[in-house]
Amino acid sequence: MNKKIDIDNFERRVPFSVPDGYFIYLKSDIQNRCKSGEKKSFFEIFKPVVTVLGILLILFAIFNIKDTNSSDVELTNNDLIAYIEDDLSDHFLYEYSFIDYENEEDEFIEEINYLLEYDSDYIFY
Amino acid sequence: MCEYSDIQLIEMFKNAKTRNLAFNHIINKNQQRVYWHIRKIVLSHEDANDITQDTFIKVWNNLDRFQGNSKIFTWIYTIATNESLNLLKKKKKQYFESLDLVSNRLYENLLADSFFDGNEIERKLQEAILTLPTKQRIAFNMRYFENMKYDDISKVLGTSVGALKANYHNAKNKIEEFLKEN
Numbered sequence: 001m002n003k004k005i006d007i008d009n010f011e012r013r014v015p016f017s018v019p020d021g022y023f024i025y026l027k028s029d030i031q032n033r034c035k036s037g038e039k040k041s042f043f044e045i046f047k048p049v050v051t052v053l054g055i056l057l058i059l060f061a062i063f064n065i066k067d068t069n070s071s072d073v074e075l076t077n078n079d080l081i082a083y084i085e086d087d088l089s090d091h092f093l094y095e096y097s098f099i100d101y102e103n104e105e106d107e108f109i110e111e112i113n114y115l116l117e118y119d120s121d122y123i124f125y
Numbered sequence: 126m127c128e129y130s131d132i133q134l135i136e137m138f139k140n141a142k143t144r145n146l147a148f149n150h151i152i153n154k155n156q157q158r159v160y161w162h163i164r165k166i167v168l169s170h171e172d173a174n175d176i177t178q179d180t181f182i183k184v185w186n187n188l189d190r191f192q193g194n195s196k197i198f199t200w201i202y203t204i205a206t207n208e209s210l211n212l213l214k215k216k217k218k219q220y221f222e223s224l225d226l227v228s229n230r231l232y233e234n235l236l237a238d239s240f241f242d243g244n245e246i247e248r249k250l251q252e253a254i255l256t257l258p259t260k261q262r263i264a265f266n267m268r269y270f271e272n273m274k275y276d277d278i279s280k281v282l283g284t285s286v287g288a289l290k291a292n293y294h295n296a297k298n299k300i301e302e303f304l305k306e307n
Contacts, residue, residue, distance in 0.1 A: 005301045007250065012270055015243025015251065016164055022174075026160070027152050030178055034148070034185045 131197045138188050148185060155198060156181070158271075159205050165266045166209040168231045170240045176212060180205045195280050202281045206263060213259060231255060253303040257296050264289055265296040 129137065129150060137147035159180060164173035183204050191200060216230070232255045235241055236248075243251065254262055264282060267273045268289075275286045282289070 005304045007269070007297060007300055007304070010246065010250065013247065014161060014165065014270055015241060015247040016168075016170070017240045017242045018170060019240075023157055023160070026156060026174070026177065030152060030181045031149075033178060033182055
């Protein structure tokens with residue numbers, strides 16, 4: 001048989017206890033803390049210092065990033081060649097396999113001029 | 126002990142000469158009730174002790190700004206409830222659990238707590254209450270154990286009286302069902 005349970009019929013006792021004399025000490029603990037000031041965590045004590053350091057770090061980062069974005073960056077010849085290669089590959093199809101890149105900078109430029117002159121979009125060698 | 130009204134206490138508190146007297150009176154009048162309210166939420170005596178002290182520290186620091194739109198007791202209860210919920214949220218983050226799964230952990234701690242002195246039925250009732258969502262649990266405790274008026278509970282939790290009544294009835298049914306099945 002499922003007997004209905006009605007908690008209104010239970011003794012409404014809170015089943016917790018406290019150490020002896022707890023509430024006497026609690027009052028004096030509270031009063032002592034109020035007199036000495038609010039208990040502060042480590043962060044709360046050093047919050048102003050942490051805040052200032054954080055701001056300085058952010059400013060430092062901003063100025064460093066600004067410096068690296070400056071237009072005084074130097075481009076090497078290899079960088080320029082790589083740029084030209086990328087640009088040309090959209091317009092021409094040809095094979096470079098036989099070209100020696102290590103010291104063929106002038107020959108490469110000659111190659112480009114030849115291709116431009118004949119307007120070829122596909123070269124076989 | 127002389128009884129003062131809330132208005133008198135606030136005025137006394139604002140006066141530097143009578144500030145300590147007013148605060149002592151507030152502690153005497155409210156500390157046990159506030160402690161037990163917190164204890165029913167967090168269950169552990171150590172946690173309840175910390176939060177009770179923090180609550181009264183906040184009262185000390187902010188009573189001169191209290192507008193008097195509610196009773197001092199209701200205001201203190203609100204602080205205590207919020208502090209308790211903050212602790213549960215910290216525990217949730219600590220264990221990477223939902224707020225309600227934290228309740229399961231609280232129940233396990235309760236069984237191991239030397240300051241739990243309930244019999245089998247009381248233990249089962251506490252287990253059942255812990256199955257409720259946190260805010261519903263708090264509202265239920267305030268009504269069931271403290272017999273607080275719905276108006277006062279409404280001011281503490283910021284919920285309408287109608288919603289609280291429905292919530293309490295729903296909580297009671299859940300608990301009774303849990304006890305029947307377990």
